[in-house]
Amino acid sequence: MRALIILLTFITIGNTSHSQIDKNWLLIARNSGNYIAIDGYEVRLMGFTASLGAPVLAPGPTLRATTGDSVKLRLYNLSQGAPHTVHLHGLDVNQQNDGVPSLSFDIEHDSSGYYYFKAPQPGTYLYHCHVLSAVHVQGGMYGIIIIDAEDPTVTWDGGYAFDKEYHWMTSEIDTIWHNDTIINHEEMDGMPSHIPKVYDPQYFLVNGAMDFQQEEKGDINIHEGIETKILLRLISIGNFANKYTFPAELNATIISSDGRPLPAAEESDTLWIFPGERYQILCDPLTEFIDSVRVDYHELSMGAAKGTQYINVVIEGVFDLPVTEQVAITFYPNPSETYLQFSTQAFSYSIFSLAGALVQEGNITDGLVNTERLKTGNYLIQIDSGDNMNTFYFNKK
């Protein structure tokens, strides 16, 4: 009887310690994902999903709580392979909940583990697996965490009001790191473990999308009215640095980094963001325009830009002001044998190999690009029509 009372007391205390849960999150670790690149090349992904039937994508689901919330995160490992964890990057949780396997715990296949923490200051954070992290993060096991202020229309208590927000999480893919033997690696017999030595990515992503894939995602390109205060949440999870170049008309101000307000906000049209960093940018466009945010991907050893993405920005008039008509650019045929016919007539263009080499460029007045001199293979064509810049993938037969 005495033992029963002690047991019941222990259970009660145990339940009480996490009884005030405001937010329950679920992540399921999988290794059955695929990323189909712009050239059709397919690579394997590890990743997190929020439900059993959801596709495995990188980034995983965006997790959201309000500052001060008590959060319970369940990680269910269904990867049929390595153990996994969730590192709550920047949330400053205690050691037990930090997701570093050698210092807390990891979760084997077909098991669950739980993380408990109090949602910290409002801001932009991220999560990722910390088991063999160089491989598992490259594999796709990462996502965004957003902590809202109590008033979700402001950045933090006493901070900036905003109307809309966009999240851009940048990363890269080196296909070598996605070989089956790496993605399917099983439980390690302890550290250390061998990983590829060279990192030389071929694909440069925003929210898991590159070039025309961004339009398909639907939530990357900016399309708002003037005087809409836009909050950009920038998150770097790749191994490269990103240089953002914002159109001057976007009226961008850097307001916070790593979940903390800057001591002094900085108006700037450029921003460098390095692996693991986050920045919040407040944009206050005051005029109509069509342009793009340029994102360069720089490797860190020599600083060279290895890739570039353009995120389209359309700021339209409001009320009775004329609305800017955005005409989507299309082209045919693809694959191409001798020409590409574009729907827009006058533009300059540059054709690049997938390795980034410029192979042809010119100015066009009739929408027709001659491709006869190109060798058989896959290419990117960048169209600069004066108002906007677009990049398209095509195949030359």
Next chain:
Amino acid sequence: MKFTLILFGVFSIWSVRATVLVEELWINNGVSNIVDSPEIPYTAFNPSTEFETLNAILNISVGDTIAFTIHNNDSLSHGFDIKNITVPGGPYIIAPGEMITVEVPFENYGAYIYYDAYNYPHYKSLGAAGTIMVSNTTHSVFYWNMKEHDKPWNTAITEGDFEPIVDYDPFYFTINGVSNPETQADPISRITGNVGDTLVVCIVNTGQMTHSIHFHGFHATITYSSENPSHVNREKDTFPIQEMQTMLIYLVPDKIGKYPVHDHNLVATSGNGIYANGMFHIIDIVE
């Protein structure tokens, strides 16, 4: 009498603040045997003729002067200069077996890099670059001299190849000349303390590439940034530090535990492809 006392007081303050510290360093050659014993050719500034991968760490107060004596213990010429500091008569070239002496005043708070400026950046890339911390802090200070190594380049430089460094592809990533897990046995870089302490981390990047250092468990405050003064007072958990940049950060831990600190270019957490034998460390906070 009153004037004499005032003069004596001023002189006393001046003499306390304007200490001249003597530092005698030797430029030595050796090899580094980190991770899998690759025998990477290495050059360092050491406090004796005995080679070690750790460059001498100099900690002085604001207003101090260092009287340097630098010996070249190598059979090739080397150099001496200090980044962001005007060295009288510098930069110096030191012939084999010769030495130079120079007094350098340090008037401003911060962290500085002294380095081999001859055939720059090649000898610096070989490891010949160290830390000068200028502060009046009474808090615990931990020193991180971050450096990566591309062994073929190190070998070529020791063989007299001073072509511009291209195709730089480092596979070894070190803090104070060692990689994880040896880092954790290094009391100079291992951040330890009690809850509520103010812990100062002095970071210098003497390598060729940018490192993006992420702290688990804590945010910390930038109190000095050599290249980005506007970043002072920013509170962050991730600190990019570019080639030949320095940074001082203050960490006040609010909880006990062991928390990693590592490069978030996760390739740099490995050493020659072995995880996690790279720029990876662990903070240890107790009650």
